[in-house]
Amino acid sequence: MRAGELAGWLAAAGVPDAAVSVGAEADRAWCVRAVPDGPDGTGEWEVFWCDGGGRFEWTRFDDESAACFSLFGRLVWARLAGAGQP
Template sequence: MNVESIAKWLTAIGVPSEVVSIGAEADNAWCVLRAERQVSVGDDQARQETVWEVFWREQGNRYDWACFSSEQVACNYLFGRLAWTQVARGAVGLLPPKENEPV
């Protein structure tokens, strides 16, 4: 899963599209952003590193912020959080057993 496919997967489990923002910060939404940060590699030396940030943004502030070195891990993290929310509110879950199928 990556930033190009996560929206499709979230829609499949019933997460409203306005609750997720990919590539940009938006209030009242879970955001997934690619960012660059400086990492020290020795005496007076640093290098740029690409990271993926996932967080809830509300009133211009970031909450439940997490940072990952992998785009796939960041997307799977967000998918897992939102899938669990869907399960907890009863929007998704186990299918009822088919007729004549042992329980």
């Protein structure tokens, strides 16, 4: 999955658009974005919850697909768990 596809897949799973920001930090949202100045110069990706300028539950990934699937899984699981699904 690529970052440009993430919002569409999340919407199909019933996750509200406002819950996610792709490519930029946005307050009170889960953010996924490229880090072009990664330590090895490869352009790593990061996922985090942004609130009041702070980053929480921050994770860095070596590639775009891993970052997108991680956030997708987290948000879809939270949606299903909140709805009482097994």
